Amino acid sequence: MIKSTLLRPASIFCLIGLLVGACGGGGQGGENGLSGQVLVDGSSTVYPISEAVGEEFTIANRDVRVPVGVSGTGGGFSKMLRRETDISDASRPIKETELALAEQNGVSFIELPVAYDGLAVIVHPQNEWTDCLTVDELRRIWDPDSDINNWSQVRPGFPDRPLALYGPGTDSGTYDYFTEAIVGEEGASRADFTASEDDNVLVQGVQGDPNALGFFGLAYYEENQARLKLVGVDDGNESNGEGCILPSQETVRDATYQPLSRPLFIYVREESANQPAVAAFVEFYLELAGQLAPEVGYVPLSDAAYATARRRFDLRVTGSLFAEGQSQVGVDIEELMQEAMGDSASAPAVES
DSSP states (O other): OOOOOOOOOOOHHHHHHTTTOOOSSSGGGHHTTEEEEEEEEEOOOTTTHHHHHHHHHHHHHHHHOOOOOOOHHHEEEEEEEHOSSSSEEEEEOOOOOOOOHHHHHTEEEEEEEEEEEEEEEEEEETTTOOSEEEEEHHHHHHHOOOOOBBGGGTTOOOOOOEEEEEEEOTOOHHHHHHIIIIIIIIIIOOOOOOEEEHHHHHHHHHHTTEEEEEEEEHHHHHTGGOOOOOEEEOOOGGTTTEEEOOOHHHHHHTTTOOSEEEEEEEOOOOOHHHHHHHHHHHHHHHHHHHHHHHHHOOBOOHHHHHHHHHHHHTOOBBSSSSSSGGOOTOOOOHHHHHHHHHHHHSSSOOOO
């Protein structure tokens, strides 16, 4: 996993510490009344930024523990909906089936976007025959009924070599988003690929297989780019005049890398949000996310979007921004939040 190696001047730590009353005196939790733990689990994609925020938070609040687990987006939701965790990291919106389980279990949550991410399509460095694949080619490869098992079947001129596929497991939000964006239906995919919830396993698999084709979050490619080759994606939309686009901070931010750009989330269990340590951690997260996102390979939201997310949390606005748990490929998450907060303008503020 990606480990945070963030170095900041003491003055910045002090400024950040003021957000949770932790500046001065070594940042001991006993001085600001914060203690206990904040339990976080879920997406391997969101893990690096949550871990980085957790490390910074515990420096300022030494009596609070913030263990961050990696069970995949689906696994994280399962734990949160069983009240086993306080916060669920998610690389997709909560599904309709998970919403139904939340209602059944009487669990309310606050949905907060924290950054943008692009999904990287990658091959082995020795792959010299492709620098770009179209959405249609990716769809034909990953379709549930696909019989493509050789690179020569993907495009005329590609070599007669077996095609070995690697991707996140079916409990991963990355898998859900990719299948919806590429195949057109969430969870619809061929089953004969090497799957893992651990992106590092996928990196190692593609690195060791010259015939490999895989996908995972852009941050994991950037962390391992010396061992992998990035492939561009052509969405086939001739009207935009863009053609083949490589994922990057810039192309994810300006939405030219389509359809494999997406928002990332944390989901805060409402019961937990009223615990002082959890509330302080979430406020800290939203304050730091814009700074930390680029350092761990993600694209920050706008300052206005983080302010809206903070207000959403302060007002304890529960529920999902997404109708019936649909991911809505290409959605403008900032616009969705603004519209939702317009409906919540009269909600009472909650002191945290």
